[in-house]
Amino acid sequence: MTEDPRLLPACRRQRAALLVLVSLHMVVALTMVISLVRPRQVDMTALDIPGLEELVTLAGLYVHWPYPPGWALLAVLSAVAWGHLRYAKRRQVPADRRAVLARRYRRALLAVLLAVPALKSPLIVDLIMWPGAWATAFLVCVPTTVYALGLVHCAQRFRRMPVPLLLGGAGWGAIVAGGFGATMNEWWSDFSLLHFPLPDNVLDVTYLKNIGLPMISGFFEELGKGAGVAILFLLYRRHVDSVVSGIVLGAAVGLGFNFGESLTYMAYFDGASAGFHFWGRQVAGLMAAHTAFTAVVGAGFGIARQLHSRSQQVTTIALGFCVAAGAHFCNNSMLDYVGKESHKWFTVNDTVHALVLTPAQFLLFQGPLVVLYVLLLRRGLRSQEGGLRVALANLPDAARAAITEPEAAVLLSPARRFRLKVDALRAAGSPRHGIAAYRRLARLHAAQLDLATDHWHRLRGEADPLAPDEATSRARVQAVRAALAGAGP
Amino acid sequence: MNECAPRLLARCLLTAMAAAWVLLLGASPAAAGCGSITYEQRQADPAPAEPEKKFPALNCDQSVPAAAAALACALGLTATGFYAWRLHSAGAAPVAPVGQAKTEVVGPGEVRVGDVDGDVVIRGGTLVGQVSGTAVMVDNATFIGKAQYVVQIGYRNDVVGDIAEGENVVQVGRRNTVLGDVAGKLVQARSVMGRILTKGRKVWPLD
Incomplete structure (x- = not known):
């Protein structure tokens, strides 16, 4: 007997992947609740700055702007889908036609779930504000990112995962993870402004904001990218079968994120610092930074795939995430610190700063992660070769x-x-x-x-x-x- | 990969995580020095020296890092090309020495991918690999790879590849094909009336 078609996918892994996606929305919802219920520590009216309260309220709304309408749309669409399927069942519509209907509704719901964080992607705002610089940055960054994707794809010396899967990972990193990361960073910037008592000097609020930003961006950006790795791992587990494919998938997601971030920084102020950011993000740090952080997240998934104990699997995935988030936090803090303090230690001209000191900082703060994922990759390839040698020698007749x-x-x-x-x-x-x-x-x-x-x-x-x-x-x-x-x- | 390998890799991650957090412990006080300080600390020292904000990204001439990026990209592409060339050369490593007496046959419609240690007759099939001895190609055979000697019998044959010395080529037929490299002699003929012998053994015609 055919199973009754439902709105939720029948496959357990697909349901788990959906849960991961919904969890990202729940994290955003939680931040909204925190912002709404926090006690006001600053009396806006006492500051006597005209329009400040309205401005702060408006800024607060901007942080989460696509989410409430998106959730409302999801609720309406789910109700319509549920009602339609019930109606179709009562009218004794054949099960296969109802299954097609359920599948269409499912795709629509999924599209909304993906579109809502994507709408927060800074790429959209940059495109509107500086279209010329954005388009140039896009055209310049595509070849380097495609080259890097090709490089990580070719790092799979034996079985390779399908190219569309790799591109899907990069797309997630550029759009969905980018939008989620931007939401959380903006939320912290907004929240931290009013969480602490306002100092005498109004400019000091930027310091308060900066206390947590490296940690928040390190944690939530990795969470957004890691969610993409987790979803693709759940849906295409057959292709993510070892530490090698895990690293490749993670690196692809990271490269996508790096691509989006490069466009944002290069387009700022109509491309005022495009050359520097292209050099730093698309050349010197292309295989480091986000690529390295998420490659380690992917490595955790890849290793877990070959472990038998559930507790070991969970621990390994969590470890991979903690390494990436910790390294990201450390990198952000230290780059910020060195950027602001280095002029006290020595004076170099700006060109030397850009060409020598910047790569040196990458080497120092991101290099260990690059070494880690390259070593894991090397070890994984050797293991894969050894395993294939045994498998080929023991093939059934x-x-x-x-x-x-x-x-x-x-x-x-x-x-x-x-x-x-x-x-x-x-x-x-x-x-x-x-x-x-x-x-x-x-x-x-x-x-x-x-x-x-x-x-x-x-x-x-x-x-x-x-x-x-x-x-x-x-x-x-x-x-x-x-x-x-x-x-x- | 044996069972302990994934565990070893997991331990690797654990060590890295510990290292990252040790670094973080060092990073936090360092970050505090550039302004990430608590409100209470700020109140205790109300007017610390404002660090000079300096962004090399905005100050330096953008054409300099852009030119450096272009140069690095060109170097990267050259390195990739060099690596591909090295990989290609490594794939053409000398084949195994001749030691097998049996002549293998690749029949019509058959596709074989792999090396042949000895002689082979490709009769209408396809062989992708290296042959340590003589490859005899007949009946629209296709051979992709490298062989010590190649004999092609048939109407249409081409040479696409590198042949070291011209005197090694004996062409009788009108069009013949060799796909790959021939180290020793290449014979191309529309037909061979006699036998083909290699090291005293008859390779063609087949019994």
Whole structure:
């Protein structure tokens, strides 16, 4: 009997991913409640500044502006969906049509859930305020970010996760995590202004705000990015199967966030400091900063995927997050401190400051995280190679036709695979055919690595129940092989 | 990867977390020095020297970091190209020595990816890999890789790749194809009436 279609997804992992997304909204709701119920420590009227109270109220509303309308829309849409599905059931509409209906409502609700934090993304405001500088920054930052994404993708020397998954992670980082991070930073800036008694000097409130900003941004920006990693991990766990893919996914999310942040800083004041920020964020610090922080979050998920105990898994993921949030906090505090104090220690001209001191600070405060994720990646690749070697040596007889012994040797050597693909590319009569041959051969290698990796996980007793079974993987290899044979060079 | 490896990695994260928080303990007092101080501290010292606000980002000539960025990008691309070239060269490492007496056959429609230690006859199929001995290609065969010797028999053959010495090439047929490198001799012929022998063993025609 077919199960009654419901608004919530039937799959447990999809429900968990939805819960993570909803949790981000709940965190924002909590900050709203805190702002609303806090006691007013400053009597605005006593300050006798005309329009100050209205200004503060307006600023407070700006922080959360898309959320209340978005939640209202969610409530209305959920009620309509629930009513519509009930009505359809009463009218005895076939279950498959009701399932389609439920799926459409689910997508609409999901779109609203994603759109609300995205609307808070600073990218939108920057685009409106400085469209020319924003567009230039966008065009300049795309090549470097795509290059870095390619770099982290190629770091997977054996099985690689699908490119759309990588791009999805980067998109989450740039838009959703960026919007969430901006909300929380703005909330703290607004909240801290009125949380403490106002000092005699009005300008001192900026100090009070700065007390917590490095911590707030370190924690909540990592939370936003980590939520993206968690959601993609839950939905595509088959592809995030080791520390290597975890690091790659985390780095992709971080690169997306870095891309959004670079655009924001480069567009400020119509590109007044675009050159410096491009240098700092898209060149010197491209693989550090957000990329490194979130890569470590992803590493936690990747390691947890291969642990058997639930408590160890939770601890590892939490550790990854704590490392990233702590390092982010430390980095923000120290960069702020050095930026404001270094002129007391020595005097250098601004160009040397930008070209030498800035990268040196990155090296000092972000370098340890880069070293950490590179070491984890290196260790993970070695483990993966060792595991694949064992898996390929212990393939079941049925799978031998899909991966022969000479093919196994090629699969274990990234250099050999690359060489063969380049040979195939050069062999074709035209670039179009060459690229097609290259891609076909890459698909064959990918299908064979999928089969071998899944077998490795089966040997370790950690196979993903939602991954295709061995017969399906074998059939896929044979299909790709047949396509390769049919196409010719 | 054995069971202890993920645990080792988890411990690695634990150590890093501890290190990060030790750094934070140092960072907080340092940050306090630049103004992140409590209100009470501020009241006790009502007029500390205002640190000079200086933003190199805004003061310096933007063309300088932009030019540095362009230079770094160019260096990065060059390094990537060099790495790709190294990877490509490493993929063409010398194949295993000849030691296998049996001649392998890749049949029509068959695709084989991997090295062949010895001689191979590719008869209408596709071989992607390296051959330590002689590769004989007939009936629209495709060979992508490197071989010591290649004999191509058929009407249409091309050479796409590097052949070190011209005298090693014997072309009889009109169009033949070699996809990859040939280290030793390449023979291309529309047809071979006799036999092909390598190290005294008959490779072609097949029995």
